[in-house]
Amino acid sequence: MAILMGISQERIVVAIAAGLFVLFSIVLPGFLDAGNLLSLIQNVSILGILGVGMAIAIIGRGIDLSILSTMPVSVAWLLNLVNGGFPIWLAFLCALAFVVAVGIVNGVLIAYVEIPAIFATLAMGIVVYGFGKSLLVPIEAVYVTGGESWFYSIGSGRVLGVPTPVIVFALVAAAAWLFLRYLKPGRFIYGMGDNPAAARITGLPVRPMIVLQYVLTSIIALVAGIVMATALAGINTRLALSTMVYDVILVVVLGGIGLSGGKGGIRNVVVGTILIGILLNGMTIMNLTYTIQSILKSVILLLAIVVDTLLNPRDEQTAQHGDI
Amino acid sequence: MRGLKLLKALAAGGALLASVGAAMSEPYDDGQSKTYYESMKGKKVAFVPLSMGFDLTEGWNAGLQNQAKALGYTVDVRDPNWNVEAGVQAANGFIADEPDVLILHPLDQQAYNRIVPKAMSAGINVIQVNLKSVTNGDAYVGADWYDLGLKQAEAIVKACGEGSGKNGKIAIVTGQAATPTIVIGNQAFEDVFAEHPEIQVVARQSADFDPAKAQAITSTVLKQNPDLCGILGVWDGQDTGTAAAIREANMQDQIYFVSSGGGSKSAACDNIENGSFDAYVSYDVPGQARDLNAAVKILLQTAPEPGSAPFALYTPLKILTKDNLTPSSCWTLEDMKAFGG
Numbered sequence: 001m002a003i004l005m006g007i008s009q010e011r012i013v014v015a016i017a018a019g020l021f022v023l024f025s026i027v028l029p030g031f032l033d034a035g036n037l038l039s040l041i042q043n044v045s046i047l048g049i050l051g052v053g054m055a056i057a058i059i060g061r062g063i064d065l066s067i068l069s070t071m072p073v074s075v076a077w078l079l080n081l082v083n084g085g086f087p088i089w090l091a092f093l094c095a096l097a098f099v100v101a102v103g104i105v106n107g108v109l110i111a112y113v114e115i116p117a118i119f120a121t122l123a124m125g126i127v128v129y130g131f132g133k134s135l136l137v138p139i140e141a142v143y144v145t146g147g148e149s150w151f152y153s154i155g156s157g158r159v160l161g162v163p164t165p166v167i168v169f170a171l172v173a174a175a176a177w178l179f180l181r182y183l184k185p186g187r188f189i190y191g192m193g194d195n196p197a198a199a200r201i202t203g204l205p206v207r208p209m210i211v212l213q214y215v216l217t218s219i220i221a222l223v224a225g226i227v228m229a230t231a232l233a234g235i236n237t238r239l240a241l242s243t244m245v246y247d248v249i250l251v252v253v254l255g256g257i258g259l260s261g262g263k264g265g266i267r268n269v270v271v272g273t274i275l276i277g278i279l280l281n282g283m284t285i286m287n288l289t290y291t292i293q294s295i296l297k298s299v300i301l302l303l304a305i306v307v308d309t310l311l312n313p314r315d316e317q318t319a320q321h322g323d324i
Numbered sequence: 325m326r327g328l329k330l331l332k333a334l335a336a337g338g339a340l341l342a343s344v345g346a347a348m349s350e351p352y353d354d355g356q357s358k359t360y361y362e363s364m365k366g367k368k369v370a371f372v373p374l375s376m377g378f379d380l381t382e383g384w385n386a387g388l389q390n391q392a393k394a395l396g397y398t399v400d401v402r403d404p405n406w407n408v409e410a411g412v413q414a415a416n417g418f419i420a421d422e423p424d425v426l427i428l429h430p431l432d433q434q435a436y437n438r439i440v441p442k443a444m445s446a447g448i449n450v451i452q453v454n455l456k457s458v459t460n461g462d463a464y465v466g467a468d469w470y471d472l473g474l475k476q477a478e479a480i481v482k483a484c485g486e487g488s489g490k491n492g493k494i495a496i497v498t499g500q501a502a503t504p505t506i507v508i509g510n511q512a513f514e515d516v517f518a519e520h521p522e523i524q525v526v527a528r529q530s531a532d533f534d535p536a537k538a539q540a541i542t543s544t545v546l547k548q549n550p551d552l553c554g555i556l557g558v559w560d561g562q563d564t565g566t567a568a569a570i571r572e573a574n575m576q577d578q579i580y581f582v583s584s585g586g587g588s589k590s591a592a593c594d595n596i597e598n599g600s601f602d603a604y605v606s607y608d609v610p611g612q613a614r615d616l617n618a619a620v621k622i623l624l625q626t627a628p629e630p631g632s633a634p635f636a637l638y639t640p641l642k643i644l645t646k647d648n649l650t651p652s653s654c655w656t657l658e659d660m661k662a663f664g665g
Contacts, residue, residue: 141378
């Protein structure tokens, strides 16, 4: 244990990522190509953006399983409104209001009604999907028809040769990093994630902070959704039923953000995302089947959780209410 | 007495008029039409789709509702939302209600293997639409997935194979590996490529019917194979992701991309027009809705002993390219809702 405590998970992941990188560069022709490396990051940038949102929730000792419903439903509604003749800014405001509302409901359920985050957001995800499917978006696959070209280029353009999803990922990560590190509410999130009871005693507004935390996560989900929709020329609300939420948890936990809260930062998400990117890219080049890829990914998630449990052991102080 | 006679005469006249009037309000019968309408009235049809909310099922339902309304029967829908268990439950619930016809849109080949015989032994005629259980019902309406695979593979052979002057290098981006569409379609691909050894499949990946995965996979495949000639996709919903990757790599002129699907305007024709899809095999949902209505009406009129006279209506497939596209090549849900299938 003592040896384990000396190494941070982030370093382990960086080492594994570096190892795989070197291995693939030697073994797989074309891997080290600059184009491939850019597309490697681009392919996981949506995952990375969602990971940043999830990281904020997890650092505050919560989790948000509803982002995989919030993301497609809000963006599909946005596209529906635009296709129905709404100006883009108004449709965007509607979608923004929707995700903020989802975040507030999540936060209130967790902070004031004191439902454990995992159950509140799990249920909320189903509510959002059902509500969206029955009232907002009757057809699950919504396409970007026409649309203004600047909007389209959010997900499918290039700036100085760098694909825009990568840039959006970098911007979201940078904003979240600045928020968590230099802004008071950001520091509060660490404080209450580390020890909610102590945070409350020292006078932090824990309940409003929890609401803020889920609103932020929801807004980041909207950003990820817009990138996805403009990259793929459409979005499918069925994503809510997919297992992508586990991929998001994977990049967060893998990077070394402890599920018990208060630990880690945005750098961990970036590291976790890049490792998954290298892995997926390498497995696709090797032409491995989808099932094998899923098994490998799941085994890695399991290993990450085991390492997380060893490095961040539960004790009386951390294993309080709200701990997942 | 005279008054009574007059009254009788009036009554008789009235009766005569009434009977003439009744005869006038009788609908015209050409010898079949009367029984046709009578056999439909008040009947119950039940429909368990794979999930509502996507172009195929919404289109079929619009067609079904339209005819049901016109002919006086009902079509009830229970939406299992992509869930096998919910689908089985919905079907069992319907069987207890004893509809005249049960329409099933199975999630996979095994999902309704017990439901189909159970419904038939309860005296309910069963139609399966677009996907088939291993167990046959009274009718199958939908695509022949093998034929669809053949048409897709032939399209790519024409673009990349012998005589095209191209290198024959192609990639296949399929959906969930175990679904009949993919299993049967892949068989067809293999059979066509066996006769065309010049076709070289350099990558075969499954994107799980998810456009985001399709995009990620395709962009990697394109980086690995910059001289790729063509890609086979399997369903327009997923294939928009593949198309996005091709567009992004600026390889739209080089890659011949073959897709397939139900032929709705936004998924098919728009993408053919803007160059995302080079060829598209459409199973034409309005046509399928019409076939589905035909199967329902045949069963309601003939009410055969379940399983005694099974039949299939395989959908005539349309191959759409930029060159043969017409305003009526695709459909919109608004049109389907307004005019039926």
